[in-house]
Amino acid sequence: MTDSTWTDPESELLERIRDRLGGESEGEDEDTTAVLATLVDVEGSAYRRPGAKMLFDADGGGTGAITAGCLEDELQRAATEVRETGQPRLVSYDLREDGESDVWGLGVGCNGRLEILLEPLAESLRPAVTAFDEGRDVAICTVLADDGPLECGDRAYYHPDERGGRFDADSDPADWPTDALDRPARELVERGRGDRLERTLDGRRLEVFVDGFVAPPELVICGAGHDVAPVVELAAAEFRVTVVGFRGAVDLTERFPEADRTVTTSPARLRDALELDDRTYAVVMSHNVVDDRLAVDELLRSPAPYVGLLGPRERFEEMRAAFGAEGRQFTTGELERLYTPIGLDLGSGSPYGIAHSIVAEVLAVANDREPGHLSARDGPIHERVDVADGRE
Amino acid sequence: MTDSTWTDPESELLERIRDRLGGESEGEDEDTTAVLATLVDVEGSAYRRPGAKMLFDADGGGTGAITAGCLEDELQRAATEVRETGQPRLVSYDLREDGESDVWGLGVGCNGRLEILLEPLAESLRPAVTAFDEGRDVAICTVLADDGPLECGDRAYYHPDERGGRFDADSDPADWPTDALDRPARELVERGRGDRLERTLDGRRLEVFVDGFVAPPELVICGAGHDVAPVVELAAAEFRVTVVGFRGAVDLTERFPEADRTVTTSPARLRDALELDDRTYAVVMSHNVVDDRLAVDELLRSPAPYVGLLGPRERFEEMRAAFGAEGRQFTTGELERLYTPIGLDLGSGSPYGIAHSIVAEVLAVANDREPGHLSARDGPIHERVDVADGRE
Numbered sequence: 001m002t003d004s005t006w007t008d009p010e011s012e013l014l015e016r017i018r019d020r021l022g023g024e025s026e027g028e029d030e031d032t033t034a035v036l037a038t039l040v041d042v043e044g045s046a047y048r049r050p051g052a053k054m055l056f057d058a059d060g061g062g063t064g065a066i067t068a069g070c071l072e073d074e075l076q077r078a079a080t081e082v083r084e085t086g087q088p089r090l091v092s093y094d095l096r097e098d099g100e101s102d103v104w105g106l107g108v109g110c111n112g113r114l115e116i117l118l119e120p121l122a123e124s125l126r127p128a129v130t131a132f133d134e135g136r137d138v139a140i141c142t143v144l145a146d147d148g149p150l151e152c153g154d155r156a157y158y159h160p161d162e163r164g165g166r167f168d169a170d171s172d173p174a175d176w177p178t179d180a181l182d183r184p185a186r187e188l189v190e191r192g193r194g195d196r197l198e199r200t201l202d203g204r205r206l207e208v209f210v211d212g213f214v215a216p217p218e219l220v221i222c223g224a225g226h227d228v229a230p231v232v233e234l235a236a237a238e239f240r241v242t243v244v245g246f247r248g249a250v251d252l253t254e255r256f257p258e259a260d261r262t263v264t265t266s267p268a269r270l271r272d273a274l275e276l277d278d279r280t281y282a283v284v285m286s287h288n289v290v291d292d293r294l295a296v297d298e299l300l301r302s303p304a305p306y307v308g309l310l311g312p313r314e315r316f317e318e319m320r321a322a323f324g325a326e327g328r329q330f331t332t333g334e335l336e337r338l339y340t341p342i343g344l345d346l347g348s349g350s351p352y353g354i355a356h357s358i359v360a361e362v363l364a365v366a367n368d369r370e371p372g373h374l375s376a377r378d379g380p381i382h383e384r385v386d387v388a389d390g391r392e
Numbered sequence: 393m394t395d396s397t398w399t400d401p402e403s404e405l406l407e408r409i410r411d412r413l414g415g416e417s418e419g420e421d422e423d424t425t426a427v428l429a430t431l432v433d434v435e436g437s438a439y440r441r442p443g444a445k446m447l448f449d450a451d452g453g454g455t456g457a458i459t460a461g462c463l464e465d466e467l468q469r470a471a472t473e474v475r476e477t478g479q480p481r482l483v484s485y486d487l488r489e490d491g492e493s494d495v496w497g498l499g500v501g502c503n504g505r506l507e508i509l510l511e512p513l514a515e516s517l518r519p520a521v522t523a524f525d526e527g528r529d530v531a532i533c534t535v536l537a538d539d540g541p542l543e544c545g546d547r548a549y550y551h552p553d554e555r556g557g558r559f560d561a562d563s564d565p566a567d568w569p570t571d572a573l574d575r576p577a578r579e580l581v582e583r584g585r586g587d588r589l590e591r592t593l594d595g596r597r598l599e600v601f602v603d604g605f606v607a608p609p610e611l612v613i614c615g616a617g618h619d620v621a622p623v624v625e626l627a628a629a630e631f632r633v634t635v636v637g638f639r640g641a642v643d644l645t646e647r648f649p650e651a652d653r654t655v656t657t658s659p660a661r662l663r664d665a666l667e668l669d670d671r672t673y674a675v676v677m678s679h680n681v682v683d684d685r686l687a688v689d690e691l692l693r694s695p696a697p698y699v700g701l702l703g704p705r706e707r708f709e710e711m712r713a714a715f716g717a718e719g720r721q722f723t724t725g726e727l728e729r730l731y732t733p734i735g736l737d738l739g740s741g742s743p744y745g746i747a748h749s750i751v752a753e754v755l756a757v758a759n760d761r762e763p764g765h766l767s768a769r770d771g772p773i774h775e776r777v778d779v780a781d782g783r784e
Contacts, residue, residue, distance in 0.1 A: 006585055048740060065618050065743055070679070072618070126782060224458050234626060237744035279647075281464070287462070313770050341766040347750055347759025349441060351457055352629035360752040361765060367739025371763055374733040378705050 011132075011216055011237065013064040016055055018129045020121050033058035033388045034121040035079035039066050040090075040144060040209040041196045044112025052192030055121070058083060066116065070095065079118055087152030088119035099180050099221045115196075117144065117153075117209065124155040124170055132215055132323055135240065135279065136161060139185035140211040141176075144196065148204040149175045158185035158210075177201050179206065188212030216240050220274060220304075222267065222295045223285035224249045224256075230355035231283065232256050238363060239281070246291045267294035275300065276302035283342065285310040293319045300334040307367045308342035308358060316340045344371055403524075403608055403629065408447055410521045412513050425450035426513040427471035430535060431458050432482070432601040433588045436504025443586030443603045447513070450475060458508065462487065470510055475595040480511035480545030482536055507588075509536065509545075509601065514561055520605060527607045527632065528553060531577035533568075536588065541567045548579035550602075569593050573600065580604035590755040592759065601609040608632050609758050612666060612696075614659065614687045615677035616641045616648075622747035623675065624648050630755060631673070634666065638683045659686035668694035673754045675734065677702040685711045692726040698757045700750060701732035708732045736763055 039052040054064040056079035094113040131138040134347035139158035143150045192214040219239035236258045243259045251260035266274035299307040343357030364371035432443040447458040448471035486505040523530040531550035535542045548561035584606040611631035628650040635651045644654035657665035691699040735749030756763035
């Protein structure tokens with residue numbers, strides 16, 4: 001554990017929590033020295049949104065990020081106290097109180113008021129790890145304060161996909177106001193956001209942080225050529241990456257160590273071999289036109305919202321002609337999910353440049369964005385100058 | 393050296409060539425067992441363009457990529473012969489001759505005719521490495537065949553930036569038809585392309601591969617917070633990355649091991665401390681509004697074509713107000729080079745998601761592209777369906 005792990009991707013944070021929790025049997029190999037910090041409330045501008053997490057290890061190392069470095073030393077000290085007492089604790093920092101507030105007031109992420117829950121890493125986080133591993137969304141509901149029977153750190157889970165929404169709690173389920181939490185939990189999972197909720201029930205005041213945890217989407221890469229490695233490498237932080245080799249491809253796990261899984265199958269069996277759903281983003285780059293054609297067919301028949309195909313548009317038109325001769329026509333809905341030539345127009349033809357173009361496109365589609373310059377969204381800056389200062 | 397290095401970035405290939413060449417004194421620690429392969433001619437579709445390079449080590453490992461895996465085993469065998477004879481050699485592969493041409497004909501990168509120069513790694517490549525290290529462009533001119541005095545593998549360099557263009561050659565400069573090569577060499581460096589040229593001079597027929605080698609652009613990141621690490625990591629393959637820390641930042645080299653260099657200075661001294669030119673792309677993310685403001689001022693006064701500033705547009709407007717109070721106005725030309733909020737709109741707020749957004753934007757600007765979907769450039773696919781098949 002060194003400083004360089006501070007900005008590891010969220011997926012790595014979850015994996016580390018799983019490592020610390022140890023085996024499935026409660027307590028087995030459990031590392032009880034790790035302390036989890038979760039940002040539960042923000043006023044003013046902040047680097048991360050509520051739900052951002054960091055894991056503090058006893059040796060001073062950490063994983064994840066809550067701020068861009070402004071508070072980590074303070075948090076490390078507070079985590080040490082939590083480690084010693086074993087009790088969850090809410091801490092708050094008001095960086096606006098700083099005497100230098102004029103200087104720091106516009107520092108991105110280093111101002112505003114932050115409230116952070118610190119807790120010893122405990123078995124109550126296991127369902128979050130399980131949901132992550134299984135690619136399921138879940139709302140992690142954590143008590144921050146209660147006039148009633150619950151205590152800070154007590155936890156329940158809301159599973160939106162089970163029987164129209166189901167709550168699970170370690171403590172007595174009757175203590176949880178599930179009726180009052182059901183709708184916000186569902187909404188927060190849908191939006192992938194966290195929020196601090198206050199509910200007053202028969203005079204009892206309860207504060208809960210509801211953390212909409214969205215499992216990372218899956219990137220299925222059909223192909224195992226040398227050009228696949230940069231795509232895996234660049235996508236690993238944001239996606240659960242599956243590399244699919246055809247024609248008896250071997251050694252995939254060794255060749256793509258950063259992939260979450262590797263599968264060898266035939267392109268016509270993709271839907272059988274993989275669980276393709278509306279969170280599956282697929283990249284087809286086997287460099288074999290027959291395999292690519294069969295893979296595109298399979299993927300477009302699945303609910304995958306993105307099917308990117310490497311190669312020029314003409315190559316797909318040839319495939320389409322071959323399909324047409326077999327009586328297979330593509331619907332408009334299918335073609336709207338097909339991106340060929342794959343990628344954003346970033347202009348770099350190197351293997352890494354192509355991989356950047358692919359991963360950026362998949363991110364934009366997965367997040368439902370039009371991938372232009374953010375600076376252009378508000379209009380060009382220089383037009384404002386023209387108005388304010390005359391044409392310079 | 394393992395298989396996983398096949399798709400290392402070009403910059404890594406140059407670094408490996410430098411390692412193999414050893415110290416500056418000729419022959420010192422030189423590893424004469426490595427064989428360099430350069431793609432010099434392509435007919436038909438291919439994965440890489442002429443100029444793509446691979447380095448073959450004696451232990452069977454390699455760096456770089458010429459195809460997506462279709463030819464590497466063949467090339468490894470040919471490289472072994474070149475290693476044994478010590479003589480450069482041109483090899484060609486016509487994948488269209490394959491009996492399965494109907495099957496493979498549309499495989500991306502696995503068809504067409506490829507001509508590849510194999511040569512023992514030699515001191516004649518040192519000027520290319522030096523140009524790479526110094527961030528200078530150069531055209532590497534390599535003889536493929538000559539009726540006259542030159543031999544396959546003989547080499548000259550064209551330096552476009554020196555005295556309006558200057559040729560350097562190991563062999564007798566009079567043997568080189570510099571007048572006939574001057575203009576194409578200049579053009580190929582400008583375009584960053586390689587091309588095989590045939591020149592007939594007084595009955596002498598000369599074939600030269602002119603490889604326009606463009607040094608990687610520099611990415612200067614002003615800031616040393618935890619959020620800088622993912623930007624360095626994602627940009628390392630395509631840029632020479634410099635991390636600049638302010639306020640006496642220490643341990644930068646340890647904290648950003650993938651950076652090519654780290655510098656600690658003050659934001660108002662950026663132009664003195666760094667060589668900022670029209671190949672400098674700058675990202676400002678110190679999270680301190682004063683430092684960011686001074687850095688933006690310095691960078692916009694430099695020729696850097698891209699200055700990206702993290703944070704909302706309002707943060708820059710506040711900076712601009714502060715500048716205005718000091719009498720500093722920005723010109724339209726300056727503001728056109730300023731991108732704030734930084735990044736493409738990819739929709740991911742995680743540290744890696746933000747880094748993807750930044751690196752993709754810098755790539756697009758560096759390559760002068762509008763970063764939309766490549767698939768949209770030719771018009772949507774489904775419109776073609778509507779015409780061809782009626783509205784499905």
